[in-house]
Amino acid sequence: xxxxxxxxxxxIALRPARVATRAPVVGPRLRRAVFDLRADGATARIHxxxxxxSAVAEVLAAPEVERTLDRMLAGPLTEALGRSLGEHRVVxxxxxxxxxxxxxxxxxxxALEHEDxxxxxxxxxxxxxxxxxxATAFESRLVPELTDRLLHSPEMHAVLEYVATSPEVRRVxxxxxxxxxxEMVGGLRTRTESLDDAAERTVRGWLRRPxxxxx
Amino acid sequence: MSGTRIxxxxxxxxxxxxxIDAVLSQGIFIVGAALLGLAGSLVGELRPAWLVAxxxxxxxxxxxxxxxxxxxxxxxxxxxxxxxxIRVVARDGAPPHAARALIRVVGLVLAIIPVFAGFIxxxxxxxxxxxxxxxxGTVVVYAGAELALDxxxxxxxxxxxxxxxxxx
Numbered sequence: 001x002x003x004x005x006x007x008x009x010x011x012i013a014l015r016p017a018r019v020a021t022r023a024p025v026v027g028p029r030l031r032r033a034v035f036d037l038r039a040d041g042a043t044a045r046i047h048x049x050x051x052x053x054s055a056v057a058e059v060l061a062a063p064e065v066e067r068t069l070d071r072m073l074a075g076p077l078t079e080a081l082g083r084s085l086g087e088h089r090v091v092x093x094x095x096x097x098x099x100x101x102x103x104x105x106x107x108x109x110x111a112l113e114h115e116d117x118x119x120x121x122x123x124x125x126x127x128x129x130x131x132x133x134x135a136t137a138f139e140s141r142l143v144p145e146l147t148d149r150l151l152h153s154p155e156m157h158a159v160l161e162y163v164a165t166s167p168e169v170r171r172v173x174x175x176x177x178x179x180x181x182x183e184m185v186g187g188l189r190t191r192t193e194s195l196d197d198a199a200e201r202t203v204r205g206w207l208r209r210p211x212x213x214x215x
Numbered sequence: 216m217s218g219t220r221i222x223x224x225x226x227x228x229x230x231x232x233x234x235i236d237a238v239l240s241q242g243i244f245i246v247g248a249a250l251l252g253l254a255g256s257l258v259g260e261l262r263p264a265w266l267v268a269x270x271x272x273x274x275x276x277x278x279x280x281x282x283x284x285x286x287x288x289x290x291x292x293x294x295x296x297x298x299x300x301i302r303v304v305a306r307d308g309a310p311p312h313a314a315r316a317l318i319r320v321v322g323l324v325l326a327i328i329p330v331f332a333g334f335i336x337x338x339x340x341x342x343x344x345x346x347x348x349x350x351x352g353t354v355v356v357y358a359g360a361e362l363a364l365d366x367x368x369x370x371x372x373x374x375x376x377x378x379x380x381x382x383x
Contacts, residue, residue, distance in 0.1 A: 188231065189299060193357075196225020196343075203338040 222360030223343035224301040226334060229355060235295030236283065244278040283323065284316040292358070300358040305351075315351045322347030 021030045059065060072078075085091060098104045111117050124130055137143070150156055163169050204210065248271065261267050286293040291302040291310030303319070305311040311319060326333020326346040333346035342354050 185298060189228070192228040192231050192299065193225070195227030197221070199226050200338050200343070207339060209339070 220357075220360070221343070222356050224299075224355040224357055225343055226337045228299050228301055228357075229334070229337065229345075232293065232295035232299040232301060235298060236293045239294055240279050240282040243282065244275055247278065248274060280317070280320050284313065284320050287311055287319060288313045288316040296355075297358075301355055302358050303348075303353050303355050305353050311351060311353050315353065319347045319351035319353060322350035325350075 021027050021034070023030075095104075251274075255261055261270075283293060286296075287303050288310060290297075291304060296302060303311060305315055310316075322333070322345075335345075336349070337343045337345045342348075344354055348354055
């Protein structure tokens, strides 16, 4: 409401000046003066911003600011900030927001598809350091312990029970076994039939009798 | 060399089938004898020794005869023959009846005694018949083979005609 009243008062106050700019003799001069004034104002604004920016940069680069920040981080503020972040679940909210927006997925996809990532992965796999690390990990006494715990865990028992009792798994195993047996017997039959013919051909060759032509 | 498949089973296929059947029939005999021996040991030791040997031999003959003659007469295929997809048929194209199957068992024994020489005719006969087939009037064919009944009729001699029925 106040702004509207102020705008209306300014328009009323500037009305004589507008009338003057439309006057036949002084109008063009007044308009030029207004234009020059506007250009000077724009230049002064750019100047001012640049000066402000350099001043801020100077302030931020000052060792005093660095010391202040260092004191601030060394003090109880960091813990308070951490507590506050935890209390207000900022990290979870932020992560949830990022996951919902798909930004993480996009970032991961972009990172994985990037050729640098591929190169990095290949060089990591080829590095002797990784090999040593894996060898150490496998030789560690933790591996048998972990394996033992995994094998004795109720989850593993549930998985094994599911696999053992699953009709689909049993059907697949039966099919695999029967197809393997069929293949073996089929191969044996093919070979013995070839042997049948070969043996007969050989003996008939000795006796100089032609091999039967058709059944 | 002809590309047409001969419907009669040759010596290798029949040998493999016979080997499988021999193992199976002996397995049945051994398991049966072991069970009877276990049952007999609960009652008391069987004497004299010749009686044990006689009973064992009789059991062996009975098991083998029942195994081969039974399967041939009922389905025309022993388990070994079924695995090798061959079957024995009489002149009517059906499995041999019991008497013919028993004759075939006798022929099988006679063919085996002279170091399997009774199977040599399989290599030269037009219908790939061995001594058991000649005695019982049967042929052994591949299970999927189409066979006309006139092909199963007895021919005049062992090698007077070839597979197409033409004099050779």
